[in-house]
Amino acid sequence: MSNLSKLQQVLDSGQFTVTAEIGPPKHSSAEGIRHHAEMMQDYVDATNITDNQTAIVRMSSIAAGVHVLNSGIEPIIQMTCRDRNRIAMQSDLLGAYSLGMRNVLCLSGDHQKFGNHPTAKNVYDVDSMQLIENLRRMRDEKVFFCGEAIKEAEPQFFIGAVANPFADPFEFRVDRLEKKVNAGAQFIQTQCIFDMERFERFMEMVRERGLDQRVHILAGVTPMKSWRAASYMQNNVSGMIVPDELVERLKNAEDPKREGLDICIEQIKYIKEKIKGVHGVHIMAIAWEEVVPEIVEKSGLYPRPKVD
Amino acid sequence: MIVAQQKPVSEIAQMISDCKKVLFLGCAGCVTVCLAGGEKETDVLASAIRIKRTLESNPLEATTFTCTRQCDPEYIVGIDNLVKDVDAIVSLACGVGVQYLAERFKDKWVVPALDTKFIGGSVVHGLWEEKCGLCGECILHRTGGICPIIRCSKSILNGPCGGSQHGKCEVDKDVDCAWQLIYDRMRALGKLDKLMEIQPIKDWSKSRDGGPRKAIREDVMIDE
Amino acid sequence: MPEFEPKIVAFCCRYCAYTAADLAGSMRLQYSPNIRVVEMPCSGTIEHGLILSTFEKGVDGVYIAGCNLGDCHFLKGNVRAIKRVAAVKKILDEIGLGGERLEFFHVPASEGTKFAQVANEMTERIRQLGPSPLNKNAAGNAQKEGGQTA
Ligand code: SF4
Ligand code: SF4
Numbered sequence: 001m002s003n004l005s006k007l008q009q010v011l012d013s014g015q016f017t018v019t020a021e022i023g024p025p026k027h028s029s030a031e032g033i034r035h036h037a038e039m040m041q042d043y044v045d046a047t048n049i050t051d052n053q054t055a056i057v058r059m060s061s062i063a064a065g066v067h068v069l070n071s072g073i074e075p076i077i078q079m080t081c082r083d084r085n086r087i088a089m090q091s092d093l094l095g096a097y098s099l100g101m102r103n104v105l106c107l108s109g110d111h112q113k114f115g116n117h118p119t120a121k122n123v124y125d126v127d128s129m130q131l132i133e134n135l136r137r138m139r140d141e142k143v144f145f146c147g148e149a150i151k152e153a154e155p156q157f158f159i160g161a162v163a164n165p166f167a168d169p170f171e172f173r174v175d176r177l178e179k180k181v182n183a184g185a186q187f188i189q190t191q192c193i194f195d196m197e198r199f200e201r202f203m204e205m206v207r208e209r210g211l212d213q214r215v216h217i218l219a220g221v222t223p224m225k226s227w228r229a230a231s232y233m234q235n236n237v238s239g240m241i242v243p244d245e246l247v248e249r250l251k252n253a254e255d256p257k258r259e260g261l262d263i264c265i266e267q268i269k270y271i272k273e274k275i276k277g278v279h280g281v282h283i284m285a286i287a288w289e290e291v292v293p294e295i296v297e298k299s300g301l302y303p304r305p306k307v308d
Numbered sequence: 309m310i311v312a313q314q315k316p317v318s319e320i321a322q323m324i325s326d327c328k329k330v331l332f333l334g335c336a337g338c339v340t341v342c343l344a345g346g347e348k349e350t351d352v353l354a355s356a357i358r359i360k361r362t363l364e365s366n367p368l369e370a371t372t373f374t375c376t377r378q379c380d381p382e383y384i385v386g387i388d389n390l391v392k393d394v395d396a397i398v399s400l401a402c403g404v405g406v407q408y409l410a411e412r413f414k415d416k417w418v419v420p421a422l423d424t425k426f427i428g429g430s431v432v433h434g435l436w437e438e439k440c441g442l443c444g445e446c447i448l449h450r451t452g453g454i455c456p457i458i459r460c461s462k463s464i465l466n467g468p469c470g471g472s473q474h475g476k477c478e479v480d481k482d483v484d485c486a487w488q489l490i491y492d493r494m495r496a497l498g499k500l501d502k503l504m505e506i507q508p509i510k511d512w513s514k515s516r517d518g519g520p521r522k523a524i525r526e527d528v529m530i531d532e
Numbered sequence: 533m534p535e536f537e538p539k540i541v542a543f544c545c546r547y548c549a550y551t552a553a554d555l556a557g558s559m560r561l562q563y564s565p566n567i568r569v570v571e572m573p574c575s576g577t578i579e580h581g582l583i584l585s586t587f588e589k590g591v592d593g594v595y596i597a598g599c600n601l602g603d604c605h606f607l608k609g610n611v612r613a614i615k616r617v618a619a620v621k622k623i624l625d626e627i628g629l630g631g632e633r634l635e636f637f638h639v640p641a642s643e644g645t646k647f648a649q650v651a652n653e654m655t656e657r658i659r660q661l662g663p664s665p666l667n668k669n670a671a672g673n674a675q676k677e678g679g680q681t682a
Contacts, residue, residue, distance in 0.1 A: 081462070086509065108469040111461050111479045122462065129466035130509045145509060164470030169491050172468070175504060179466065183506055191470055238471045238478035317626050348581055352623075355584035360627035363665050 055115025576609020
């Protein structure tokens with residue numbers, strides 16, 4: 001098994017990269033994720049496997065990652081700080097590496113209040129910044145979070161983090177990104193971009209500080225099925241900005257789904273051609289995985305590069 | 309101070325349903341200030357449960373008293389005579405008071421009338437807010453005097469997370485994002501550079517995760 | 533059997549309801565003799581404990597009478613009284629005595645008729661509810677107990 005992450009190789013080669021997202025099921029059958037993985041196989045370079053997204057209990061991201069890997073795609077394991085303390089985190093990470101996972105995305109995680117176990121106790125022993133830093137130390141300094149040496153076979157993960165240009169305080173968002181890069185983040189996936197203007201401002205600040213030279217930034221995009229979905233995100237998802245024009249455009253469309261896809265494809269093209277410093281896109285087709293191949297193809301990102 | 313709130317009357321009544329004679333014991337400390345277990349609240353609770361029991365044809369003899377503090381053994385030694393003939397003590401103190409009573413009155417049924425919520429203070433009359441998570445190793449000097457351990461819903465030490473919007477926390481539009489507050493204050497103080505330092509993982513063994521804690525001041529201990 | 537005559541305590545603010553009671557008297561208005569008026573410096577001085585202990589003593593109904601909103605001599609005493617009455621109503625419901633035995637009324641100083649009307653209204657309400665189970669002297673209760681033992 002190669003030690004090198006394919007995602008890292010594509011990104012390091014300077015090619016515009018494509019990642020997608022697969023949400024594990026709320027049951028114990030892997031059929032659905034295998035199907036999604038096989039379908040996307042040739043169209044993306046790697047795919048995120050969410051970790052109990054929105055705090056709803058789902059198949060473990062690492063277990064689902066194994067199915068995805070076996071179906072031919074390289075997984076990016078998401079790890080939230082909500083459900084595990086530092087002991088469980090490291091143990092899961094060692095296990096994930098042994099199973100062939102090479103990419104980890106570190107995040108805080110949605111608060112359990114939003115999920116199906118709102119009365120659960122959250123952990124937050126470690127925060128996402130600290131997780132990034134300590135994962136890097138595991139790899140580069142061969143030590144556990146406590147400082148004790150890892151005698152052999154330290155996990156050599158390609159470390160990812162998230163950035164949300166749409167959360168507040170806006171001015172601090174680039175600082176925090178820089179902090180994550182200093183901590184050890186090698187690639188960044190952003191929150192879904194709908195407000196292109198704000199994203200451009202964000203990227204301008206990123207470039208001013210030369211952060212795009214130090215980390216690979218993948219811009220998050222999400223195709224929307226209907227104006228209702230857009231308006232829901234606009235009003236109910238914290239840290240998300242959806243401009244009114246976008247909602248209107250979907251509302252006035254004859255075929256909203258088609259329109260949603262077209263918008264997404266336009267966004268990808270715009271980001272790729274107009275915004276400097278972006279190294280790829282991260283397509284989050286939430287519960288709409290089957291449209292990913294079409295989006296990739298129509299955005300002119302097909303075929304994907306081959307790496308060994 | 310410690311902030312507590314009274315449990316529903318029916319729940320408290322249930323805890324003492326088989327008792328005939330009960331002492332309702334208030335506390336003049338924190339719970340008086342937060343209007344949960346002072347003299348007035350003690351009288352109201354005793355009165356309410358007395359009425360309830362009369363209506364159920366199961367009359368209750370309820371006496372009331374309010375200690376200076378229930379969290380100091382000195383203040384509960386004086387109530388021995390009040391406790392002598394009762395079947396149970398309903399404590400309107402925080403969880404500390406309840407435990408001191410249970411410890412001292414070994415043969416008495418001691419029950420809590422309050423839910424001990426947090427340590428914090430009042431915002432306006434009738435509204436209290438949590439301020440400190442008792443983490444055992446204060447880091448307020450690094451966060452502009454605003455506690456991220458308890459006021460950030462995720463106890464993030466390197467915040468804010470991606471859910472912070474318009475100054476509010478992702479969990480609730482009525483909850484201020486602690487990290488927005490920290491950012492604003494650090495900026496006003498010209499200390500934003502401090503926020504660029506990565507705060508290391510915390511030693512939670514100094515918090516409750518290390519088991520029950522003790523605080524010792526040898527210099528003030530009285531040798532026997 | 534004589535009709536049940538409820539015993540009702542009315543806590544009346546000196547600046548409005550209590551003055552209105554005087555006015556009702558000088559206007560020679562007839563109102564329910566079941567009301568016992570207690571003069572208060574302000575309706576806002578009413579406390580949860582006082583209401584409950586009044587009920588414990590066996591009265592069948594209690595009401596607090598204060599100024600119209602905005603007219604309180606101490607600015608917000610009546611607003612506070614309204615909130616406390618609501619809280620005690622909740623307790624009364626929870627312990628089974630029933631919150632409807634307690635009420636808050638606005639009775640401005642200039643309205644003797646309103647005072648009489650409120651007194652009659654509350655008397656009628658409590659008459660319908662019957663005696664408080666804590667009222668040992670009520671004919672109804674005595675009869676109930678008699679009924680049980682007979
Ligand atoms: S840092 Fe710790 S001790 Fe200080 S206020 Fe927060 S929880 Fe309390
Ligand atoms: S929104 Fe702010 S307070 Fe809420 S969890 Fe995120 S950083 Fe903490």
